[in-house]
Structure formats: C-alpha cells, structure tokens
Amino acid sequence: MEDLAWGTDAELTDEQFYNRERDISLIKGLLETTSKGSPPTIMVVGIRGVGKTVLLKKIKKELEDDYLTCYVDLSTTSGYQRGKLTETGIMEQFYSSWMEACKRRGFATVLERVSKFFKTKKFELKDLKDAGGIPVPIIQSEDDYRKLSKFVLDLPQKIYEDHSRDIEGSIMIIDEFQSLRDLGGRLDSFLWFIRGVIQNQKNVAYVFSGSVSSRDSIIEKIAGKDGAFGGRMLNVEIYPFTKETVKNYLNEKLPSLNLEDGGFERFYKCTKGVPFYVNTFAKLLQKNVPLNDEMVTEEFKRTLPLLAVHLINQWSRLTLHEQTILTTLISKPLKRKEIAESMNITPGSLSNPLNKLQKLDLIESEGGTYSICEPILKAWLKKEYEERGVFPFRSI
Ligand SMILES: Nc1ncnc2c1ncn2[C@@H]1O[C@H](COP(=O)(O)OP(=O)(O)O)[C@@H](O)[C@H]1O
Numbered sequence: 001m002e003d004l005a006w007g008t009d010a011e012l013t014d015e016q017f018y019n020r021e022r023d024i025s026l027i028k029g030l031l032e033t034t035s036k037g038s039p040p041t042i043m044v045v046g047i048r049g050v051g052k053t054v055l056l057k058k059i060k061k062e063l064e065d066d067y068l069t070c071y072v073d074l075s076t077t078s079g080y081q082r083g084k085l086t087e088t089g090i091m092e093q094f095y096s097s098w099m100e101a102c103k104r105r106g107f108a109t110v111l112e113r114v115s116k117f118f119k120t121k122k123f124e125l126k127d128l129k130d131a132g133g134i135p136v137p138i139i140q141s142e143d144d145y146r147k148l149s150k151f152v153l154d155l156p157q158k159i160y161e162d163h164s165r166d167i168e169g170s171i172m173i174i175d176e177f178q179s180l181r182d183l184g185g186r187l188d189s190f191l192w193f194i195r196g197v198i199q200n201q202k203n204v205a206y207v208f209s210g211s212v213s214s215r216d217s218i219i220e221k222i223a224g225k226d227g228a229f230g231g232r233m234l235n236v237e238i239y240p241f242t243k244e245t246v247k248n249y250l251n252e253k254l255p256s257l258n259l260e261d262g263g264f265e266r267f268y269k270c271t272k273g274v275p276f277y278v279n280t281f282a283k284l285l286q287k288n289v290p291l292n293d294e295m296v297t298e299e300f301k302r303t304l305p306l307l308a309v310h311l312i313n314q315w316s317r318l319t320l321h322e323q324t325i326l327t328t329l330i331s332k333p334l335k336r337k338e339i340a341e342s343m344n345i346t347p348g349s350l351s352n353p354l355n356k357l358q359k360l361d362l363i364e365s366e367g368g369t370y371s372i373c374e375p376i377l378k379a380w381l382k383k384e385y386e387e388r389g390v391f392p393f394r395s396i
C-alpha cells in the first residue's frame, strides 16, 4: 500500500515507519535496564526533521505495556508559546502528563493520593482547578514552586513504588529540550536542581531529545563533562537516511514514484536524506512518469516554498541585519572578519546575530568559518534571488 507520512506527522503507523532498527534496539535496550534498578539518562540529538520525535514515540508505544511512560514536548508548554518558558510552566506540564499517564493506565489511587498531598502541603484546595478530573495546582509563591517541583519530579518514582507489581519502572521523554534556552541565566540552576532530584531515583529513566547538533553549547551544559548530568548521560545521535535507505524506502513505500537514475541522484541531493524532506518532496512529485535529473530539479524549485514553510517563517522573523548575514553566506562559507567586511560593519557587532543564527540552527561554525547548515533555506533564498533579482528581505 502506498502510504507515506506527511512531514508534519508526529506519530507514524507501523506501515509508515521505516528503518531505524538499530537505533530502536539500542535505545530500548538501554531503557530496559530500568527494570533492574539502574535507569539510564539518554540524550538523543540530530538535526530538525531527521525523525527523533517519531522514533521516540514508536519506542514509547513499544514499552507502554511494561512501563509507565510519559512524553512531554517543551515547545508546546504554554509559557513557551506565549514567548517565555518558565520553570513553573515546565513543572505543571510534567505534572499533568504524569497524571494523564496514570489515568490511561487506570492508576486511580495515585490521583487520590495526589489530591491528599496538596492538602497536607497546604496548597489550598481553592488553588486547584479541576481539569478533566485531574486536579491542577496553582502556584502562588516561590515557596510553593519549590515544594511543587520536588513533588512533581518525585512523582514517577512514587507511582512506581505504588505499582511495582504492574510496571517495571517509569520512563519520561522530554522532547525539544532546546526550548530550555529560554531560561537564560537560570538554565544552569534548573538543570542542577533536576539532576539533584532524579539522581536518587532507582526506577525512572529520562530521555532528553532536541533538534541541535552534538556540538551545541546547550549539550555541553547538560551532557558535557562539567555539565549537570556529567558523564552519566548516554548520547545517541540520529542521522539522515543513507542513499541506499532512501532508494529502498521509496521503492517499497511509493512505487508509483518513477525516478530514473539521474532523477534519484538529484532527489537525494535535494533532500540530503532528511526524512522530513524525503517524504514531503516525494509526495509532491508527479507519479507514474519517469523523472530525470532536470525534471526533479525543476520540481524542486517549484515546490521549495512548500518544503521550506517552517524556514520561511523563521526567516521572516529575523532582523534585516541577521537576514543580510545569511545572504552573504550563500555563495561560500566565510570568516567573521570577511562577513563584517562585506557588510561594512565591525566584526564585534556580529557577535549577537551570529549567536542567534547558530541557536536557530541556521548556521554553524567550524574553526571560525561560518556556513549555512540548512540546505533547504539556502536553496530557497537562491531561487528567490534568481527569480526576482533581490532577496526577500521584507515579508512575503
Ligand atoms: N523512520 C521514519 N520513517 C518514515 N518517515 C519518517 C521517519 N522518521 C521521520 N520521518 C518523516 O519525517 C518527519 C519528521 O520527523 P520528526 O520525528 O518530527 O523529526 P524531528 O523530531 O527529528 O525534527 C515525520 O513526520 C515523517 O514524515
């Protein structure tokens, strides 16, 4: 059956999900040590669109019978969407996700005990909203926050202890953790606080995941040797599909897509094997006609605005200054001094914008040389320039 997922699907069916057997068995194997009382802390990284979220959701589904599992996407925390992620927002999200998990599993006693806790810790009942049968605490003071966070972080261990006959342990997946950058100067103390609480838990495993390269400074803060989780954290990097994998994948899942040899080479060059782009581009291409190099190139140009939607959004929120830096990097990688010269400004004034573009994962620097690391954004900017003679600095 022809059934390719859309690039925006967060959960794939078993038919849609392809490959990754080794990543799955590696991560599952690590997580299953939780049942022996030595839970791992895992860091899953890889570029945007490579398939981290769908992979983790698949693993979650496979472990759901034996473990109490919980998935949290920090980029959907209400505070983050309103512009600022807060510690309280994160704790409230952790809390309601665990309560949801208990509800799904039918662990009713937990819900009762939780309500009691809030009374004994003097969270007034009027401070609880009732959300679909789940009491949600409302924080008033700094002191409440501290009590609540300790309580929330300890919940999965407590739930396990109450239900050790039903489950082998608890697993928490924290996705899009790069959103934690919002905490700014408070990030370190937040990470150390979490670490302090969870390092004593014998039956809870944690998986952090985010769209960052393994060289990013936030990875250092968490998993580096001086980071909050130090040498305890296990790193797993997810890579784009190889040429071979993409070829087999398309043959199997989308046989109506008829790529000639040259057409396939071009297809791989355009998508770089990133599943998000592979799926989206494959779905947009014409079916049941032989496609050669030239036709795929043409189609790529035509469909670029669709492939690049999320990047075009990001681009239009950049300042003119930041946009200009990107355009100077289109033809070739440059050193900071060279970018400054071509923009007629001092190298010092490039620090902030270069940092920001790196944080957005649009550029990367290696040995002091900066380049655009998002191929689709680069291709889209090039095309706009070729067609209009100017870069699309103003919103389009
Ligand atoms: N193993 C896979 N098999 C088939 N399609 C995949 C696979 N992994 C990712 N995709 C496609 O790529 C899209 C993006 O995956 P996602 O997990 O959201 O990436 P990430 O979380 O790394 O940014 C998915 O919606 C799906 O269309």
Ligand SMILES: [Mg+2]
Binding pocket: 052, 053, 054, 175, 176
């Ligand atoms: Mg994701």
